[in-house]
Amino acid sequence: xxxxxxxxxxxxxxxxxxxxxxxxxxxxxxxxxxxxxxxxxxxxxxxxxxxxxxxxxxxxxxxxxxxxxxxxxxxxxxxxxxxxxxxxxxxxxxxxxxxxxxxxxxxxxxxxxxxxxxxxxxxxxxxxxxxxxxxxxxxxxxxxxxxxxxxxxxxxxxxxxxxxxxxxxxxxxxxxxxxxxxxxxxxxxxxxxxxxxxxxxxxxxxxxxxxxxxxxxxxxxxxxxxxxxxxxxxxxxxxxxxxxxxxxxxxxxxxxxxxxxxxxxxxxxxxxxxxxxxxxxxxxxxxxxxxxxxxxxxxxxxxxxxxxxxxxxxxxxxxxxxxxxxxxxxxxxxxxxxxxxxxxxxxxxxxxxxxxxxxxxxxxxxxxxxxxxxxxxxxxxxxxxxxxxxxxxxxxxxxxxxxxxxxxxxxxxxxxxxxxxxxxxxxxxxxxxxxxxxxxxxxxxxxxxxxxxxxxxxxxxxxxxxxxxxxxxxxxxxxxxxxxxxxxxxxxxxxxxxxxxxxxxxxxxxxxxxxxxxxxxxxxxxxxxxxxxxxxxxxxxxxxxxxxxxxxxxxxxxxxxxxxxxxxxxxxxxxxxxxxxxxxxxxxxxxxxxxxxxxxxxxxxxxxxxxxxxxxxxxxxxxxxxxxxxxxxxxxxxxxxxxxxxxxxxxxxxxxxxxxxxxxxxxxxxxxxxxxxxxxxxxxxxxxxxxxxxxxxxxxxxxxxxxxxxxxxxxxxxxxxxxxxxxxxxxxxxxxxxxxxxxxxxxxxxxxxxxxxxxxxxxxxxxxxxxxxxxxxxxxxxxxxxxxxxxxxxxxxxxxxxxxxx
Numbered sequence: 001x002x003x004x005x006x007x008x009x010x011x012x013x014x015x016x017x018x019x020x021x022x023x024x025x026x027x028x029x030x031x032x033x034x035x036x037x038x039x040x041x042x043x044x045x046x047x048x049x050x051x052x053x054x055x056x057x058x059x060x061x062x063x064x065x066x067x068x069x070x071x072x073x074x075x076x077x078x079x080x081x082x083x084x085x086x087x088x089x090x091x092x093x094x095x096x097x098x099x100x101x102x103x104x105x106x107x108x109x110x111x112x113x114x115x116x117x118x119x120x121x122x123x124x125x126x127x128x129x130x131x132x133x134x135x136x137x138x139x140x141x142x143x144x145x146x147x148x149x150x151x152x153x154x155x156x157x158x159x160x161x162x163x164x165x166x167x168x169x170x171x172x173x174x175x176x177x178x179x180x181x182x183x184x185x186x187x188x189x190x191x192x193x194x195x196x197x198x199x200x201x202x203x204x205x206x207x208x209x210x211x212x213x214x215x216x217x218x219x220x221x222x223x224x225x226x227x228x229x230x231x232x233x234x235x236x237x238x239x240x241x242x243x244x245x246x247x248x249x250x251x252x253x254x255x256x257x258x259x260x261x262x263x264x265x266x267x268x269x270x271x272x273x274x275x276x277x278x279x280x281x282x283x284x285x286x287x288x289x290x291x292x293x294x295x296x297x298x299x300x301x302x303x304x305x306x307x308x309x310x311x312x313x314x315x316x317x318x319x320x321x322x323x324x325x326x327x328x329x330x331x332x333x334x335x336x337x338x339x340x341x342x343x344x345x346x347x348x349x350x351x352x353x354x355x356x357x358x359x360x361x362x363x364x365x366x367x368x369x370x371x372x373x374x375x376x377x378x379x380x381x382x383x384x385x386x387x388x389x390x391x392x393x394x395x396x397x398x399x400x401x402x403x404x405x406x407x408x409x410x411x412x413x414x415x416x417x418x419x420x421x422x423x424x425x426x427x428x429x430x431x432x433x434x435x436x437x438x439x440x441x442x443x444x445x446x447x448x449x450x451x452x453x454x455x456x457x458x459x460x461x462x463x464x465x466x467x468x469x470x471x472x473x474x475x476x477x478x479x480x481x482x483x484x485x486x487x488x489x490x491x492x493x494x495x496x497x498x499x500x501x502x503x504x505x506x507x508x509x510x511x512x513x514x515x516x517x518x519x520x521x522x523x524x525x526x527x528x529x530x531x532x533x534x535x536x537x538x539x540x541x542x543x544x545x546x547x548x549x550x551x552x553x554x555x556x557x558x559x560x561x562x563x564x565x566x567x568x569x570x571x572x573x574x575x576x577x578x579x580x581x582x583x584x585x586x587x588x589x590x591x592x593x594x595x596x597x598x599x600x601x602x603x604x605x606x607x608x609x610x611x612x613x614x615x616x617x618x619x620x621x622x623x624x625x626x627x628x629x630x631x632x633x634x635x636x637x638x639x640x641x642x643x644x645x646x647x648x649x650x651x652x653x654x655x656x657x658x659x660x661x662x663x664x665x666x667x668x669x670x671x672x673x674x675x676x677x678x679x680x681x682x683x684x685x686x687x688x689x690x691x692x693x694x695x696x697x698x699x700x701x702x703x704x705x706x707x708x709x710x711x712x713x714x715x716x717x718x719x720x721x722x723x724x725x726x727x728x729x730x731x732x733x734x735x736x737x738x739x740x741x742x743x744x745x746x747x748x749x750x751x752x753x754x755x756x757x758x759x760x761x762x763x764x765x766x767x768x769x770x771x772x773x774x775x776x777x778x779x780x781x782x783x784x785x786x787x788x789x790x791x792x793x794x795x796x797x798x799x800x801x802x803x804x805x806x
Contacts, residue, residue, distance in 0.1 A: 055078060074103060078098070104116060170197050265305065323345050334498060336756060345376075358492055363548075364547040399462050400461040414468065433480055444485075444486055510552060515556055518553070519560065524560060528577065545594045547618065608696040610712065611714040634648075641686025647688055661774075689728075700781060708781070715750075717773055748769040
């Protein structure tokens, strides 16, 4: 349109129909086509005809279905309906011509469509000269850019540019250009709200410049993409032509990395099934552009295939004598363990590719489970690889990730085979009982195939997706607590229990292994530091209380550090010989940590010493009982589990039912309460093996007869007074030996378990086997009853040392 167009319709003086727009702005002097679908908007269109004047306002939020005055922009546009066309059953397409601005005053309530009142707004021209110059500058900019980079829609304003000299409305020119730019609604609203012509022209000029920059950037990106695609296609074609020429000439058309990878793969003797996969992947790699991501994935996969020991074996022959000597040199004691390992090695020696049982070394920390695996590998001349499984919670850690994932890698088993470099190494699965289980799967379940000799010949890692033979691998597992293992996994393992070391074995380990190693680590030698056997025994007895030797090693480290500090303070003077005897240990190691408290605790009636098994070895526990005036209540403390509480109840029931035989008042619970306590209350305790100990402590309490201080016991008791067998005998006996106990009462059916106890321990202790509780009492209680601790009437406790009553 120009200044010579036909006159515009007269603007409404009163209320007028209002059409809210969800998006976009209708500028004065522009023509737009609007789809109408809302029910109230359709009512408006159906009630009017072409030539009618309406108001158009923009919503602040396009999601509002029924906008109020606050939901609309304050400035709208008067528009003339030029054309109405039906677009479907429930929608119209309306052509509107903007004719001027208005200020929205109010929305009228009622009616089938929106009606409003408003005030017409004229453009403000503060400086006509400035506005005209800005309009001419914008027009010249448009003339230069119309054919270059600006969108096709700007060509519609070319006629307006030619009319600038005759047009005295620069604000209208700005509106027409803004309507042709297809700007975001927020930007269009900002221009619509600007009444001052010069300010509006500046906003439009800025929008034109931004549009031009965006179009140039888009064209640049498109050009670069087309150029890169053309270059990649050209490289692919050239590579295909080079390979075709090389084949015609009978030459190798590869070079560099690809040639090296092919040579590595050709040097490996793959199984037939694996060879097909490798050949296929290699052909795919050769057909891809090296810069493509898929080529990198295939190259990494082929690198792994080339590095794995498909056809390499360690040729060292199994020498049983060498294996035995190595085990004896590295580990003192553990004779039954060494014997079982030698049996395992003998099978491997006599049967080619034998699928022997998977060994599991179970025992408390510090007894040498990991070092046993290293000794086996060294004696057999095979590589040794340790896989730490503690805390592993993801099944993919064992079986690997599929290649569809970015950064995928094989699992720990295949990675260990790559590090070993041979297909028959010794692999130690350390802390197998510490495996976790999360939402990513169960790594313990993934190990079922690895540790099954009938299946691991075709172990398939998710990353490789081809079978890998693990049947020649010697797997050795270590665990502290076997109940943590699932039944299917335990069924695949041959358990070898390491219960711990005797005091003499610890002395030999300290003399021949621990002390020499710590001397080397601290730059000391036998001419600088000497520790007598008596001092070593004192460290073992007074500073450690463990099944293994880990704490013993730490104490020797502490001793070496103290001596090294004194040598460093001595400067350049000639080093003196430090000879460590028991009386000097307090100077270097501090106060004694463990005392012999058995005799002290059992000095009164009602206390008995029991034996317990824990995941870190055997231990002794004390069962203390007491009674006081009451109403027959029984209190059991010490954080005991249900099984131990039931054992205490069974012992009380047996005593009450055999009170006449035991010399106990049958009505002892009528006016007295009984309290049973197991010290170390912060440690949870459970199991049936304390039944005998609780029974003995209660009889001792009620008869006033003390338990022998040199005696400890274990076993489960029944309501009929039978003594049932329990487990962990070796660990329990070794714990009693460490604590200085010389007599142990065991269930008669555990007699055969004494064969596992070292000879020197058996020879230094007395063992009493009992099948009835009467036999336990005869062996455990002192011959002569202690002076009555409880008066017959009051039941009050009387101390030996005084007549005071508490």
